[in-house]
Amino acid sequence: MVLNRRSLEKLKKIAAPGRGRIITQEEQMRVFVRIKPLPDEEDLSKPKTIRIRNENALIFDPKLDDTPFFFHGVKQNPRDISKRQHKSIKYDFHRVFGPQSINEDIYNESTKDLLDKLLCGYNCSVFVYGATGAGKTFTMLGNEYNYGITYLTMKDLYEKVNEQQDSKIFEIYVSYLEVYNEMVFDLLISDKKPLFLRECGNTTSVAGITIKMVNNVEELIEMLRKGNDNRTQHPTDANAESSRSHALFQVYIKMTYKHTNQVKMAKLSMVDLAGSERASSNKGMRFKEGSNINKSLLALGNCINNLSDGLRHIPYRDSKLTRLLKDSLGGNCKTLMIACVSPALSSYEDTYNTLKYASRAMKIKSNLKENVMSMNLPSAHYKKIISDLENERQVWKTKYEEALMSSVPQPPDNLEDLRSTLESLFAGKTKKHIEILRLESTQKKTEFRIYLKKILLERFSIFNTDNVDEMASEVNRINMAIQQFEGRMASINAQLNVLWDEAVAANNEINVFLKKLEADNVIKFLDVDIIRLKSQVINEELSTLLEHRNEIGVILDSNLHISLELTTMISTQASHYYTLLEALDKNTEEMSKSHNNIIKSFLGGLKEVSWDFSPRNHCKIRRDAFLNVNELSIEHLRESAKPELKRIKLDHYMSPLQIVESKLQQITLQPEVKKKNNFIQINKTDTSPESSVDETVVISTQAASLNNTFVLKQNLDSVSAKNIASTTPHRQKPIIDTRCLTKSITRPGIQKKKLLINNLKTGLACRKLNQENTPLIMAATKTLADPILAKAVTKPRINTTNNNILTTKSVNTRINLQDTNKTVKVKNQKPTLTLRQRNWL
Numbered sequence: 001m002v003l004n005r006r007s008l009e010k011l012k013k014i015a016a017p018g019r020g021r022i023i024t025q026e027e028q029m030r031v032f033v034r035i036k037p038l039p040d041e042e043d044l045s046k047p048k049t050i051r052i053r054n055e056n057a058l059i060f061d062p063k064l065d066d067t068p069f070f071f072h073g074v075k076q077n078p079r080d081i082s083k084r085q086h087k088s089i090k091y092d093f094h095r096v097f098g099p100q101s102i103n104e105d106i107y108n109e110s111t112k113d114l115l116d117k118l119l120c121g122y123n124c125s126v127f128v129y130g131a132t133g134a135g136k137t138f139t140m141l142g143n144e145y146n147y148g149i150t151y152l153t154m155k156d157l158y159e160k161v162n163e164q165q166d167s168k169i170f171e172i173y174v175s176y177l178e179v180y181n182e183m184v185f186d187l188l189i190s191d192k193k194p195l196f197l198r199e200c201g202n203t204t205s206v207a208g209i210t211i212k213m214v215n216n217v218e219e220l221i222e223m224l225r226k227g228n229d230n231r232t233q234h235p236t237d238a239n240a241e242s243s244r245s246h247a248l249f250q251v252y253i254k255m256t257y258k259h260t261n262q263v264k265m266a267k268l269s270m271v272d273l274a275g276s277e278r279a280s281s282n283k284g285m286r287f288k289e290g291s292n293i294n295k296s297l298l299a300l301g302n303c304i305n306n307l308s309d310g311l312r313h314i315p316y317r318d319s320k321l322t323r324l325l326k327d328s329l330g331g332n333c334k335t336l337m338i339a340c341v342s343p344a345l346s347s348y349e350d351t352y353n354t355l356k357y358a359s360r361a362m363k364i365k366s367n368l369k370e371n372v373m374s375m376n377l378p379s380a381h382y383k384k385i386i387s388d389l390e391n392e393r394q395v396w397k398t399k400y401e402e403a404l405m406s407s408v409p410q411p412p413d414n415l416e417d418l419r420s421t422l423e424s425l426f427a428g429k430t431k432k433h434i435e436i437l438r439l440e441s442t443q444k445k446t447e448f449r450i451y452l453k454k455i456l457l458e459r460f461s462i463f464n465t466d467n468v469d470e471m472a473s474e475v476n477r478i479n480m481a482i483q484q485f486e487g488r489m490a491s492i493n494a495q496l497n498v499l500w501d502e503a504v505a506a507n508n509e510i511n512v513f514l515k516k517l518e519a520d521n522v523i524k525f526l527d528v529d530i531i532r533l534k535s536q537v538i539n540e541e542l543s544t545l546l547e548h549r550n551e552i553g554v555i556l557d558s559n560l561h562i563s564l565e566l567t568t569m570i571s572t573q574a575s576h577y578y579t580l581l582e583a584l585d586k587n588t589e590e591m592s593k594s595h596n597n598i599i600k601s602f603l604g605g606l607k608e609v610s611w612d613f614s615p616r617n618h619c620k621i622r623r624d625a626f627l628n629v630n631e632l633s634i635e636h637l638r639e640s641a642k643p644e645l646k647r648i649k650l651d652h653y654m655s656p657l658q659i660v661e662s663k664l665q666q667i668t669l670q671p672e673v674k675k676k677n678n679f680i681q682i683n684k685t686d687t688s689p690e691s692s693v694d695e696t697v698v699i700s701t702q703a704a705s706l707n708n709t710f711v712l713k714q715n716l717d718s719v720s721a722k723n724i725a726s727t728t729p730h731r732q733k734p735i736i737d738t739r740c741l742t743k744s745i746t747r748p749g750i751q752k753k754k755l756l757i758n759n760l761k762t763g764l765a766c767r768k769l770n771q772e773n774t775p776l777i778m779a780a781t782k783t784l785a786d787p788i789l790a791k792a793v794t795k796p797r798i799n800t801t802n803n804n805i806l807t808t809k810s811v812n813t814r815i816n817l818q819d820t821n822k823t824v825k826v827k828n829q830k831p832t833l834t835l836r837q838r839n840w841l
C-alpha cells in the first residue's frame with residue numbers, strides 16, 4: 001500500500017512516551033546524474049548532447065553555441081547541417097557530475113551521506129540507471145585504480161561500525177543476486193538455479209537466497225568479486241563487457257545497543273541495473289536478453305511514473321526487478337538514484353530516456369521510518385538468521401554437553417562386570433585372610449597347650465617322688481605331647497607361609513585392579529562398593545577373632561577348674577601334713593608363720609589381678625598372648641607386605657606382669673631430680689631394641705580408692721598403634737600385643753615401703769626383692785600360674801644415699817623429660833605406678 005501525502009502527514013507523529021519513539025518522515029528521492037567521458041574514438045569537436053549548466057542542472061541537447069565565428073574578419077552564420085530542432089531541455093538534479101568526476105567524488109557527494117541514516121536504522125537504496133555502456137557498473141564497482149561506490153561505501157561502513165563498537169553490537173550480513181531473463185539467481189554460489197520470490201507484507205523476499213555474515217571489508221570485497229564473476233556478462237554492440245542482468249547487492253545490519261538492548265535493523269541495497277538498449281541492435285540470445293531487460297526497465301519506468309504522479313497503483317508486479325525494488329522505490333527507504341549518461345551523439349536517445357526517467361524519479365517521495373527494519377527484512381533473511389542461530393545453539397549445546405560429560409563422567413557400560421570382578425577379588429582376599437586367621441588361631445591354641453604342658457613339667461620338678469618309673473612314663477607322655485604339638489606348629493608355620501604368599505598375591509591383584517579402575521577414571525563409580533567390600537573383609541576377620549577368643553576362653557576355663565582342683569588337693573594335703581607335724585610337735589615357728597600367711601592369702605589377703613576397663617583407655621584388653629590372633633599380621637597383610645618366615649617362639653611370650661617387669665627394668669632415674677609442680681622427671685637408659693623414646697612412666701597416687709594398691713599400667717594410644725602397625729614389619733613386632741594393661745596387686749603395708757629403681761653397671765635397671773613379701777607374692781604367683789610374678793612385685797629397699805633412689809616422700813613433682821617425653825608422677829606416700837608405653841609394639 002502506498003501512502004498519499006495526507007496519510008504521510010498524519011504519520012508524522014511521535015508515539016506516546018514509553019512506547020518507543022517512531023519518527024515518520026517524507027523524503028524526496030535524491031537523483032544524481034553522471035556524465036561519462038566521451039570515448040577516445042569520439043570526435044571531441046562534435047557537438048554533445050549534454051551541457052552542464054551548474055552543479056545541479058544540465059541542458060540536454062543544447063542549442064549550438066552562439067559564439068560568433070569570423071572568417072577573414074567577416075562574421076559567419078553557422079549552418080545547422082542536421083537542420084534539426086534542438087530540444088534544449090533543462091533538467092535539475094540533486095547533483096550533476098561531469099566527465100572529470102571520479103568515483104570517489106560521486107561517493108562523497110551521494111552515498112556517503114546514506115551511511116549515517118543507515119546506522120540510525122533507516123533502509124537505504126542506491127541504484128544506478130542508464131543505457132548500456134553508460135558507466136553504471138563502472139560507477140558501482142569501478143576498477144582497481146578507481147574503486148566503485150560499493151567498495152567505498154562498505155569501507156566507510158566498516159570504519160563507522162568500528163567507531164561505534166563501544167555502544168552497539170553489529171552483525172552484518174550480505175546477499176548478492178541478479179535478475180537475468182526474468183529469473184533470479186544467487187550470485188554468492190556458483191550453482192546457478194533460479195530462485196522464487198515470495199511476497200511478505202510490503203516486502204519481497206527471495207526463497208533460499210544465501211545470506212552470509214561478513215566481518216570485514218576485505219571479506220566483503222572478496223565476496224563481491226566472486227559474485228561478479230558469477231554475473232552474466234556478454235559483449236554487445238555498445239559494451240564489450242555488458243552486464244546482461246540487474247544485480248542487487250544487499251547489506252543487512254543488525255545493531256544492538258549495549259546499554260538499552262534495543263535492536264535496530266537496516267538494509268542497504270545497491271542495484272546495478274542492466275542497460276537499456278535498442279533491441280534491434282542484437283540478435284538471438286542477446287536479443288532475448290535485451291527485450292527482457294527492456295521489459296523490466298519499462299516496468300521500472302512505469303513504477304517511477306506512477307510513484308511520481310502519486311498514483312495509488314504502482315505496477316511492481318510487472319517484473320521481477322520491480323518486485324524486488326518495491327521497498328526501495330516508494331516504501332520505507334531513503335533512495336538514491338545515479339543516472340549514468342553518455343554525452344555522445346550516438347547515445348542521444350538513451351541519454352534522453354535516462355534523463356527523463358531520472359527527472360521523474362526526482363518527484364518520488366518515500367516514507368522513512370526508524371526502527372522498522374525488522375519488518376522490511378526478507379523472511380529468508382530471518383530464516384537464515386534463525387537457522388544460523390539454531391546451528392550456533394546446537395554447536396554450543398554439543399560443546400556444553402561434551403564439557404558436562406568430561407566434568408561429570410558417565411558410568412561405564414561394563415560397570416556391573418567391574419563390580420562383580422571386584423566382588424570376586426575381595427571374596428578371594430577375605431577367604432585367604434580367614435584361612436590365615438584360623439590357622440593362626442590353631443597356632444596360638446597349640447602354643448598354649450605346649451605352654452601348659454611345660455608348666456606341668458615345671459610343677460612336677462617341685463615334687464619329690466618315690467615312684468620314679470611311673471612318673472617317668474608320665475613325664476615322657478607329656479614330652480611326647482609337647483613334641484607332637486611342636487611338630488604341628490612346624491606344619492602350621494609352613495602352611496601359613498604358603499597362605500601368606502597367596503594372600504599377598506590376592507591383595508596385589510586387587511591393587512592392580514584398583515589402579516586400573518583409577519586410570520580408567522571409573523573408580524569413583526565403585527567407591528561405595530570398595531568401602532563396602534573392605535569393611536566386609538574386616539567384619540569377617542573380626543568374627544574369626546571372636547571365635548578364637550571363645551575357644552581360648554573355653555581352654556582357660558577348663559584349666560581354671562583343673563587349677564582349682566589341684567589347689568584343693570594341695571591345700572587338703574598341706575593341712576594334713578601341718579596337723580600331723582603339729583601333732584608331732586615338729587613345726588618350727590617359721591613354718592607356723594608361713595602356714596598362717598598362706599591361709600591369710602587364701603582368705604583374700606592377696607587380691608586378684610584386676611583390669612583397667614576405664615573408657616579413657618581406648619584400647620582392647622588382652623588377657624594373654626594366647627587369647628587373640630595376631631591382628632597386626634592382618635593389618636600388615638592389608639599393606640601387602642609379606643611376613644617373615646620366622647615364627648614367634650613360645651618362650652618369647654611373657655605374661656602381662658613379665659612385660660611390665662621387663663619394661664621397669666629398662667627404666668632408671670635421673671641422678672639429678674628436677675623438682676617442679678609435684679612431678680619429677682626420670683630418664684631411661686634404653687638398651688632394649690624393643691623400647692622406644694616415646695615411653696612415659698608415671699608414678700602416682702592417683703587412685704586414693706586403690707588404697708594399698710600397686711598399679712602397673714601400660715597404655716598405647718590407638719594412633720600410635722596404627723602407625724606402628726603400618727611401619728613395623730610383621731616379624732619384628734613384639735611378642736605380646738598389650739596395648740592397654742593395668743594390673744593392681746594389693747600388698748598390705750606397701751605404703752611404708754619404698755621403691756628402688758637402681759641403675760646397674762649393665763645399664764639395665766632392676767628392683768631388689770623384698771624377701772619379707774616373698775610368701776605373699778608366691779601365693780599370688782600360684783594364683784596366676786605365673787612364677788615370674790615373684791620377680792615382678794617386690795618390696796623396694798630404702799637407700800637414701802643413692803641418687804638413683806626414688807622415694808615416694810621425695811617425689812612430689814613432675815618433670816618432663818625433654819628427649820623421651822617420660823614423666824614420673826608421685827603425689828604421696830601411696831604410690832601407684834603407671835607405665836604408659838606408646839610404640840612398644
Ligand SMILES: Nc1ncnc2c1ncn2[C@@H]1O[C@H](COP(=O)(O)OP(=O)(O)OP(=O)(O)O)[C@@H](O)[C@H]1O
Binds near residue numbers: 035137138243273274
Ligand atoms: N566515468 C567513466 N570514466 C571512464 N570510463 C568509463 C566511465 N564510465 C564508463 N566507462 C567505461 O565505459 C565502458 C562501459 O561502462 P560500464 O560497463 O560501466 O557500462 P554499463 O552501463 O555498466 O553497461 P552495461 O549496462 O552494458 O553493463 C567501460 O569500459 C568503462 O570502463
